[in-house]
Amino acid sequence: xxxxxxxxxxxxxxxxxxxxxxxxxxxxxxxxxxxxxxxxxxxxxxxxxxxxxxxxxxxxxxxxxxxxxxxxxxxxxxxxxxxxxxxxxxxxxxxxxxxxxxxxxxxxxxxxxxxxxxxxxxxxxxxxxxxxxxxxxxxxxxxxxxxxxxxxxxxxxxxxxxxxxxxxxxxxxxxxxxxxxxxxxxxxxxxxxxxxxxxxxxxxxxxxxxxxxxxxxxxxxxxxxxxxxxxxxxxxxxxxxxxxxxxxxxxxxxxxxxx
Numbered sequence: 001x002x003x004x005x006x007x008x009x010x011x012x013x014x015x016x017x018x019x020x021x022x023x024x025x026x027x028x029x030x031x032x033x034x035x036x037x038x039x040x041x042x043x044x045x046x047x048x049x050x051x052x053x054x055x056x057x058x059x060x061x062x063x064x065x066x067x068x069x070x071x072x073x074x075x076x077x078x079x080x081x082x083x084x085x086x087x088x089x090x091x092x093x094x095x096x097x098x099x100x101x102x103x104x105x106x107x108x109x110x111x112x113x114x115x116x117x118x119x120x121x122x123x124x125x126x127x128x129x130x131x132x133x134x135x136x137x138x139x140x141x142x143x144x145x146x147x148x149x150x151x152x153x154x155x156x157x158x159x160x161x162x163x164x165x166x167x168x169x170x171x172x173x174x175x176x177x178x179x180x181x182x183x184x185x186x187x188x189x190x191x192x193x194x195x196x197x198x199x200x201x202x203x204x205x206x207x208x209x210x211x212x213x214x215x216x217x218x219x220x221x222x223x224x225x226x227x228x229x230x231x232x233x234x235x236x237x238x239x240x241x242x243x244x245x246x247x248x249x250x251x252x253x254x255x256x257x258x259x
Contacts, residue, residue, distance in 0.1 A: 023210025024231035054095025054131030085110030132209030
């Protein structure tokens with residue numbers, strides 16, 4: 001199957017027996033341990049399809065990074081993704097950190113892009129995939145920021161800036177984000193009512209998402225479920241990172257990364 005360079009609204013997985021889901025690796029050149037663990041895991045991954053639900057990269061400032069001397073790390077990541085895409089379909093959904101991922105990066109990595117949300121049709125029923133950030137409705141400051149930066153005008157203006165300036169802005173935003181995390185006493189979760197409404201809108205029984213870095217299984221009314229993916233940080237103590245897998249006849253399970 002050739003990569004699609006426009007976001008898919010649905011995926012027919014009814015013929016597959018083994019599906020794998022990850023998100024929130026936040027890959028960056030300064031975190032080589034996580035990159036090496038992810039690369040080794042990808043090289044040994046056996047699955048019918050891989051779904052990456054956002055924030056694969058800590059930041060993505062534009063596809064032209066792939067043509068820049070500063071983009072060696074990004075090119076390495078795309079090469080790993082291309083190798084996996086040659087073995088099985090790899091589906092990609094942007095997150096709140098890498099939403100500027102474009103068609104050139106999709107082509108170079110071999111991944112097929114997904115809309116958020118995206119429906120997956122399986123023999124076990126219909127599932128809904130999302131990065132998850134849009135469902136954290138109590139985080140009003142972030143939702144206002146998200147609405148602003150997802151406009152075509154904002155993205156056009158940002159991408160028109162020189163690459164060096166975009167990289168500097170990204171560094172400043174990361175520093176602000178880290179400072180905000182240190183000052184916060186709690187975290188905003190996905191709103192269960194909003195999640196249930198989305199599931200009902202799309203006729204799905206299971207929502208799979210990332211973003212919150214709080215891996216868990218949440219039971220929602222009407223036999224619905226919300227499955228939350230883990231973030232990855234191989235340098236943390238203890239190390240964090242999981243694959244969520246589904247095997248026909250066995251259901252969902254989690255495999256923890258090996259460092």
